[in-house]
Amino acid sequence: MATIDNTISTSSDGFKANRAGMLVLIDRMRLLEKRARDASARAKDRFHKRGQLLPRERVALVLDPDTPFLELSTLAGYQFDHPDPDRSTPGCGIIAGVGFVSGVRCMISCNDAGIDAGALQPMGLDKALRVQELTIENRLPYVQLVESAGANLLRYRVEDFVRGGNTFRNLARMSAAGLPVVTVTHGSSTAGGAYQTGLSDYIVMVRGRTRAFLAGPPLLKAATGEVATEEELGGAEMHTGVSGLGDYLAEDDRDAIRIAREIMAKLNWDRARAEAREWKPPRYDQEELLGVMPMDHKKPVDMRQAIARIVDDSDFTEFAPLYGPATVCGHAMIEGWPIGIITNNGPLDPAGANKATHFIQACCQSKTPILYMNNTTGYIVGKAYEEAGMIKHGSKMIQAVTSATVPQITIYCGASFGAGNYGMCGRGFHPRFCLSWPNAKTAVMGGEQAAETMAIVTEAAAARKGAPVDRAQLDKMKKTITDVFDGQMDVFATSARVLDDGVIDPRDTRSVLAEIMAICREGDARNPQRMQFSVARP
Numbered sequence: 001m002a003t004i005d006n007t008i009s010t011s012s013d014g015f016k017a018n019r020a021g022m023l024v025l026i027d028r029m030r031l032l033e034k035r036a037r038d039a040s041a042r043a044k045d046r047f048h049k050r051g052q053l054l055p056r057e058r059v060a061l062v063l064d065p066d067t068p069f070l071e072l073s074t075l076a077g078y079q080f081d082h083p084d085p086d087r088s089t090p091g092c093g094i095i096a097g098v099g100f101v102s103g104v105r106c107m108i109s110c111n112d113a114g115i116d117a118g119a120l121q122p123m124g125l126d127k128a129l130r131v132q133e134l135t136i137e138n139r140l141p142y143v144q145l146v147e148s149a150g151a152n153l154l155r156y157r158v159e160d161f162v163r164g165g166n167t168f169r170n171l172a173r174m175s176a177a178g179l180p181v182v183t184v185t186h187g188s189s190t191a192g193g194a195y196q197t198g199l200s201d202y203i204v205m206v207r208g209r210t211r212a213f214l215a216g217p218p219l220l221k222a223a224t225g226e227v228a229t230e231e232e233l234g235g236a237e238m239h240t241g242v243s244g245l246g247d248y249l250a251e252d253d254r255d256a257i258r259i260a261r262e263i264m265a266k267l268n269w270d271r272a273r274a275e276a277r278e279w280k281p282p283r284y285d286q287e288e289l290l291g292v293m294p295m296d297h298k299k300p301v302d303m304r305q306a307i308a309r310i311v312d313d314s315d316f317t318e319f320a321p322l323y324g325p326a327t328v329c330g331h332a333m334i335e336g337w338p339i340g341i342i343t344n345n346g347p348l349d350p351a352g353a354n355k356a357t358h359f360i361q362a363c364c365q366s367k368t369p370i371l372y373m374n375n376t377t378g379y380i381v382g383k384a385y386e387e388a389g390m391i392k393h394g395s396k397m398i399q400a401v402t403s404a405t406v407p408q409i410t411i412y413c414g415a416s417f418g419a420g421n422y423g424m425c426g427r428g429f430h431p432r433f434c435l436s437w438p439n440a441k442t443a444v445m446g447g448e449q450a451a452e453t454m455a456i457v458t459e460a461a462a463a464r465k466g467a468p469v470d471r472a473q474l475d476k477m478k479k480t481i482t483d484v485f486d487g488q489m490d491v492f493a494t495s496a497r498v499l500d501d502g503v504i505d506p507r508d509t510r511s512v513l514a515e516i517m518a519i520c521r522e523g524d525a526r527n528p529q530r531m532q533f534s535v536a537r538p
Helices: 015-041 043-048 055-062 122-139 158-176 190-200 217-224 230-234 236-243 253-268 286-292 303-310 350-365 383-387 391-403 447-466 469-488 491-497 504-524
Strands: 094-101 104-111 143-149 183-192 202-207 211-213 248-250 315-317 326-332 337-342 372-377 408-417 432-437 441-443
Touching: 015 183, 055 094, 055 104, 055 143, 055 183, 055 202, 055 253, 055 372, 094 253, 094 337, 104 253, 104 504, 143 350, 158 183, 158 190, 158 236, 158 253, 183 190, 183 253, 190 211, 202 236, 202 253, 211 230, 211 372, 217 230, 230 236, 236 248, 248 253, 248 326, 286 303, 286 504, 303 326, 303 337, 303 372, 315 350, 326 350, 326 504, 337 350, 337 504, 350 391, 383 391, 408 504, 432 491, 441 469, 447 469
Parallel strands: 104 143, 143 183, 183 202, 183 211, 202 248, 337 372, 372 408, 408 432, 408 441
Antiparallel strands: 094 104, 315 326, 326 337
């Protein structure tokens, strides 16, 4: 037993300031999420008038009642659709997450047709691809609720068209990997997006509402001169009775979702749940996680205090605590399941990198999942550290992260700067799930460091030429660089770019981790029937 002793004083001014700052960020996050929900909900009268459910009503209905739903990337696309932060609507017009459908844990992806008729939003492709990547990696069935106007031609970019092919490739990969793709096409699924429906294993269509065609009436007339109605070209009755694209004809949205749930119930999919285990909750209140992290990433913090409020009984067996002490590694349990934790109380130095490498490999040997709690300004710099082989030892840690054979989960808790982001299994290293706390910062370096670095380079260049330095111009350049870096490092910028899988309230960390660990366990235990082909339409 190695219980972490509490060193947090909830009555201290520092704790109160941290807590107040965190609550402000959480409120901002929740307001942005509410903005997306409200934007979609404004279409309620229009949807209900034509007998349709709103997208979030569809998601709620397809999920089993009173079961967890891990929604992903809710801030994706923030300030990409509109530069004014007060007018931007995050979420990319996609509702996505992991939840239970007829007792089966599935990935659910729903076009939010209440926003721009479900047209692809900026960063929407990136969000969709990440959701599909998580589906494949965690071996989850994929449930699509489709209603989309497709790409917005006013925002056309050829790279989106080319990269968009990956979404259809992934659907074929899912099917070939034995992961069933169940699709309800509630409304429009047109042009290239028709393959979003067509590449599914089970397709439910809604009478009088579904539209699936490669060219709608306007494009058909422009291209061939042929005149046809939407229903004739791609209605539900035609596809379920003539083309064979649709498998099930539903009378309305509710009926369609009922059919989708029945399909999942009848697939006899591996729904084995992990056996119940005994465990004790943390000894300290998870509410106190609000005050653990300072709002200024330059201020020191003991990450053990965060761990103590997340793991069972606040019990943490630290690995090699005296060697590379700024890098904290150790074993703990979450709801009775083992997990290895790596976090930072400062920069990663040679000893810390070596320790982390050893610990990662040991976790792989024991098949223990690894949680990375990012809070580092990066690998330490300086002549002594270069001579000690910082690059070499940091590279070993990066190799260990890359080659790890167990689920790796990343939470950005504070700073995640420079190559430290890589060594701590940042988004680019494909952790199973990558989440952020609202105070997190991600960048190649701090804005002030970047500005000062460029100032030194500029002054050196001027000295080589024998030219004077324009101090006013130099200060202007430094301010510009600082503003650019500072404007891109917080979660409202990084999550908007789908550089994580979503921002969570620190108080929810334990429950979210328990859910993710269950997803990973079940996915790794499955052995779906792999094939050399994906299921083709008749």
